Amino acid sequence: MSKSLPSRSENYSEWYNELVKRADLAENSAVRGCMVIKPYGFSIWEKMQRALDDMFKETSHTNAYFPLFIPKSYLSKEASHVEGFAKECAVVTHYRLKNDPNGGGVIVDPEAKLEEELIVRPTSETVIWSTYKNWIQSYRDLPLLINQWANVVRWEMRTRLFLRTAEFLWQEGHTAHSSKQEAIEETEQMLEVYANFAENFMAVPVIKGIKTANERFAGAEETYCIEAMMQDGKALQAGTSHFLGQNFAKAFDVKFLNKENQQEFVWGTSWGVSTRLMGALIMAHSDDQGLVLPPKLAPIQVVIVPIFKGEEQLNNIKSKIDPIVKELRSKGVSVKFDTTDNQSPGFKFAEYELKGVPIRLAIGNRDIENGTIELARRDTKSKQSMPFEGIVDSVVNTLDEIQHAIYQKALDFRTENTHQVNTWEEFQIQIEKGGFISAHWDGTSETEEQIKELTKATIRCIPLDAKEEVGTCVYSGKPSGRRVIFARAY
Amino acid sequence: MSKSLPSRSENYSEWYNELVKRADLAENSAVRGCMVIKPYGFSIWEKMQRALDDMFKETSHTNAYFPLFIPKSYLSKEASHVEGFAKECAVVTHYRLKNDPNGGGVIVDPEAKLEEELIVRPTSETVIWSTYKNWIQSYRDLPLLINQWANVVRWEMRTRLFLRTAEFLWQEGHTAHSSKQEAIEETEQMLEVYANFAENFMAVPVIKGIKTANERFAGAEETYCIEAMMQDGKALQAGTSHFLGQNFAKAFDVKFLNKENQQEFVWGTSWGVSTRLMGALIMAHSDDQGLVLPPKLAPIQVVIVPIFKGEEQLNNIKSKIDPIVKELRSKGVSVKFDTTDNQSPGFKFAEYELKGVPIRLAIGNRDIENGTIELARRDTKSKQSMPFEGIVDSVVNTLDEIQHAIYQKALDFRTENTHQVNTWEEFQIQIEKGGFISAHWDGTSETEEQIKELTKATIRCIPLDAKEEVGTCVYSGKPSGRRVIFARAY
Numbered sequence: 001m002s003k004s005l006p007s008r009s010e011n012y013s014e015w016y017n018e019l020v021k022r023a024d025l026a027e028n029s030a031v032r033g034c035m036v037i038k039p040y041g042f043s044i045w046e047k048m049q050r051a052l053d054d055m056f057k058e059t060s061h062t063n064a065y066f067p068l069f070i071p072k073s074y075l076s077k078e079a080s081h082v083e084g085f086a087k088e089c090a091v092v093t094h095y096r097l098k099n100d101p102n103g104g105g106v107i108v109d110p111e112a113k114l115e116e117e118l119i120v121r122p123t124s125e126t127v128i129w130s131t132y133k134n135w136i137q138s139y140r141d142l143p144l145l146i147n148q149w150a151n152v153v154r155w156e157m158r159t160r161l162f163l164r165t166a167e168f169l170w171q172e173g174h175t176a177h178s179s180k181q182e183a184i185e186e187t188e189q190m191l192e193v194y195a196n197f198a199e200n201f202m203a204v205p206v207i208k209g210i211k212t213a214n215e216r217f218a219g220a221e222e223t224y225c226i227e228a229m230m231q232d233g234k235a236l237q238a239g240t241s242h243f244l245g246q247n248f249a250k251a252f253d254v255k256f257l258n259k260e261n262q263q264e265f266v267w268g269t270s271w272g273v274s275t276r277l278m279g280a281l282i283m284a285h286s287d288d289q290g291l292v293l294p295p296k297l298a299p300i301q302v303v304i305v306p307i308f309k310g311e312e313q314l315n316n317i318k319s320k321i322d323p324i325v326k327e328l329r330s331k332g333v334s335v336k337f338d339t340t341d342n343q344s345p346g347f348k349f350a351e352y353e354l355k356g357v358p359i360r361l362a363i364g365n366r367d368i369e370n371g372t373i374e375l376a377r378r379d380t381k382s383k384q385s386m387p388f389e390g391i392v393d394s395v396v397n398t399l400d401e402i403q404h405a406i407y408q409k410a411l412d413f414r415t416e417n418t419h420q421v422n423t424w425e426e427f428q429i430q431i432e433k434g435g436f437i438s439a440h441w442d443g444t445s446e447t448e449e450q451i452k453e454l455t456k457a458t459i460r461c462i463p464l465d466a467k468e469e470v471g472t473c474v475y476s477g478k479p480s481g482r483r484v485i486f487a488r489a490y
Numbered sequence: 491m492s493k494s495l496p497s498r499s500e501n502y503s504e505w506y507n508e509l510v511k512r513a514d515l516a517e518n519s520a521v522r523g524c525m526v527i528k529p530y531g532f533s534i535w536e537k538m539q540r541a542l543d544d545m546f547k548e549t550s551h552t553n554a555y556f557p558l559f560i561p562k563s564y565l566s567k568e569a570s571h572v573e574g575f576a577k578e579c580a581v582v583t584h585y586r587l588k589n590d591p592n593g594g595g596v597i598v599d600p601e602a603k604l605e606e607e608l609i610v611r612p613t614s615e616t617v618i619w620s621t622y623k624n625w626i627q628s629y630r631d632l633p634l635l636i637n638q639w640a641n642v643v644r645w646e647m648r649t650r651l652f653l654r655t656a657e658f659l660w661q662e663g664h665t666a667h668s669s670k671q672e673a674i675e676e677t678e679q680m681l682e683v684y685a686n687f688a689e690n691f692m693a694v695p696v697i698k699g700i701k702t703a704n705e706r707f708a709g710a711e712e713t714y715c716i717e718a719m720m721q722d723g724k725a726l727q728a729g730t731s732h733f734l735g736q737n738f739a740k741a742f743d744v745k746f747l748n749k750e751n752q753q754e755f756v757w758g759t760s761w762g763v764s765t766r767l768m769g770a771l772i773m774a775h776s777d778d779q780g781l782v783l784p785p786k787l788a789p790i791q792v793v794i795v796p797i798f799k800g801e802e803q804l805n806n807i808k809s810k811i812d813p814i815v816k817e818l819r820s821k822g823v824s825v826k827f828d829t830t831d832n833q834s835p836g837f838k839f840a841e842y843e844l845k846g847v848p849i850r851l852a853i854g855n856r857d858i859e860n861g862t863i864e865l866a867r868r869d870t871k872s873k874q875s876m877p878f879e880g881i882v883d884s885v886v887n888t889l890d891e892i893q894h895a896i897y898q899k900a901l902d903f904r905t906e907n908t909h910q911v912n913t914w915e916e917f918q919i920q921i922e923k924g925g926f927i928s929a930h931w932d933g934t935s936e937t938e939e940q941i942k943e944l945t946k947a948t949i950r951c952i953p954l955d956a957k958e959e960v961g962t963c964v965y966s967g968k969p970s971g972r973r974v975i976f977a978r979a980y
Contacts, residue, residue: 062532070521093584098577
């Protein structure tokens with residue numbers, strides 16, 4: 001076994017970086033800011049994709065695919081959009097390499113310069129709305145409910161595996177509607193889908209809310225978000241759903257003939273989650289021994305480790321375990337029966353702990369004699385000798401329990417680390433301790449920016465369920481109608 | 491109904507282009523050579539992906555993800571590889587846009603020039619082998635069996651939807667092995683997987699073979715391929731599997747410690763199929779009325795069109811059809827029950843014909859009285875009044891029949907259009923008629939190039955099952971040991 005992970009309490013940041021590498025989730029590539037998602041990490045992402053894709057289809061969306069490249073002029077058509085993305089664009093300027101006639105090796109062919117530069121998509125609103133223009137003539141063509149799974153590039157200067165990378169994988173939904181109301185309902189519906197996924201699959205509780213104008217998506221009228229708390233008390237934005245109003249319709253002249261036979265601009269939404277969710281998943285649950293994965297997203301839900309000496313003992317165990325493996329699989333449980341003989345059981349235990357396998361079953365000769373098997377839970381690290389009879393049901397039930405327990409633990413942690421704060425003094429002390437702060441804010445960008453500058457805390461969201469409450473802004477003392485959530489964030 | 495498609499006999503090329511657009515499969519985007527894959531087209535691609543992905547996993551491969559960008563220097567490390575791809579590379583040179591201080595709008599920021607240019611991956615051997623270097627130390631780390639689903643870019647000058655586009659979607663498998671034999675077996679296994687997919691899912695018969703040196707992948711020792719015949723008699727390369735020897739291992743210095751404790755270069759393979767398969771699927775089966783889809787890849791396998799006047803008749807039909815829909819779905823059949831009232835049944839029939847839905851059921855009041863339902867097959871255009879009783883089984887059996895019938899039809903067509911040719915005169919006449927020519931070839935690149943220049947025909951492959959046969963080259967008259975397949979190709 002290689003040396004242990006740094007502990008979370010010692011160095012949370014190092015713990016995360018090391019865990020991502022050691023658990024074979026991802027690593028940095030030779031290209032600045034671009035990651036390699038390793039097979040084990042990718043298999044978790046695939047489970048996320050499948051679950052989300054099913055939810056998108058249940059809500060009547062279909063997938064499509066739009067170009068990787070965006071003409072520079074397109075990006076410029078929506079003023080705040082280009083403002084938001086121009087600073088971090090990968091730009092394609094040429095389409096050919098050639099051998100340097102002066103012996104400088106392979107160089108860019110200066111004669112193969114593009115007439116108009118192409119931007120590697122940082123997000124696809126512009127290229128999609130330019131396409132929608134041809135697809136939409138009348139209200140009968142609406143709504144258009146389309147999603148794409150794609151890679152996007154934002155040239156980030158400070159990158160971190162999964163959390164902030166120059167290239168990342170995501171899905172982006174882009175819908176078009178005939179009324180403002182319908183577009184807003186779509187925006188809210190997709191926020192619900194994301195919250196449902198975060199809580200029921202990732203086991204990560206989230207706060208649903210609205211972003212302030214400062215934090216809004218470049219080109220949106222309103223940005224809805226889900227915010228999660230990590231184990232260091234910092235916030236992580238886990239998904240966003242944007243009501244675009246008619247902004248992109250106007251930028252790309254997308255109109256429809258309404259039922260009253262009049263031309264009207266189309267209403268739009270866009271919404272996305274990315275491989276950033278991998279970072280959230282890791283940071284929300286894992287511990288100093290490694291990953292802790294919710295069963296619904298674990299590539300291997302159960303590992304069975306036989307404890308044996310020699311072929312005969314192994315065969316003996318196999319004859320008992322093979323039917324169990326089969327039965328578990330028939331119930332949709334993914335099982336690995338690790339019969340390899342080149343590592344000790346102890347080494348294997350540590351390895352599967354590192355990889356976050358929710359349940360480990362261990363069985364040796366003694367167990368067979370006694371009719372028992374050992375069940376170990378990754379989340380609580382509890383071990384229990386169980387009757388072999390009925391172990392399949394025990395496993396299925398325990399997986400369910402773990403899924404709930406992990407969620408509950410994260411929820412309790414968030415509750416413990418969320419504080420109502422009413423004075424600026426208290427705010428400054430509390431923010432250093434980490435966690436979410438629920439406080440009054442006067443609604444101005446100036447105050448928001450001041451607070452950020454002084455404390456590095458941002459307004460994560462105005463919660464959708466925030467109660468009306470008369471109060472005064474924690475910083476300016478001006479009147480406020482409800483509390484918002486402040487935190488330092490990833 | 492919009493005007494009918496151009497016919498295949500009149501203008502095969504126009505027929506294809508129009509069909510791709512009218513059936514909502516894909517369209518050109520504003521970016522030269524980049525396509526938009528529309529929802530209906532993408533839903534077929536998704537079915538292809540799912541089937542292939544399952545087959546990859548059954549053969550022990552896992553998915554991962556590698557960067558979109560490749561440092562220019564990487565591409566140059568394998569001599570023939572850069573030779574093959576340098577002429578068609580999209581090159582990223584800058585990472586920021588800014589507002590032109592001289593009022594020229596948004597421009598590329600000259601200060602944000604990359605130290606080393608990045609190439610948008612045309613294929614990922616270089617970036618993957620540079621990563622494998624860190625993953626492989628000893629024979630215990632081998633084999634590495636990895637696949638990725640990704641977009642790639644090759645700057646093609648003459649593009650055609652699905653068949654040849656600047657950006658396309660594909661999967662690329664990249665495996666690493668400890669012996670030459672094992673790598674060759676992997677290459678051959680994946681060719682089998684592709685052939686199996688083409689024949690059993692796409693219903694497209696393929697010839698498995700080996701490419702000549704001229705047509706080999708840039709960087710491979712041997713390229714295996716599957717070749718299909720389209721309805722105009724031209725060939726389409728539908729998938730390739732490359733034995734890379736130790737070429738990329740040597741270029742990126744990837745060695746392993748073998749069981750004899752000696753350092754050795756790793757053996758590699760790569761293999762891929764792309765959205766080009768969509769083109770093959772369309773061109774192999776479709777007719778002048780529209781798409782013909784094999785049931786296994788049809789997003790909608792059965793459409794049910796009620797023929798009714800008014801709510802009461804529709805409800806009457808619904809009460810009979812709803813349980814049928816449910817039963818079909820429970821058997822894994824995808825069904826659309828089109829109860830919309832804004833188009834005539836005739837219009838709907840034509841629309842679903844265009845979209846290639848394999849089975850159409852139509853039911854009206856008269857049918858209900860008689861206990862019948864009309865079943866129409868898209869492939870044969872035959873219609874039959876069937877007893878309503880037992881219709882579910884009839885549908886399931888007919889889907890199976892259609893899958894086989896489409897394959898058999900394509901196979902018969904290929905057989906009819908494959909000719910053994912023994913003289914150069916005959917060759918020149920036959921090649922103008924289209925189809926595959928099975929002829930002797932002297933094994934030299936010179937002859938191959940001469941034939942290509944004179945007739946536009948290329949050697950599609952040396953079939954794996956080609957019998958040894960003493961003969962003389964159809965062009966040079968020199969001795970030859972077996973026949974190869976010549977054709978004009980997409």
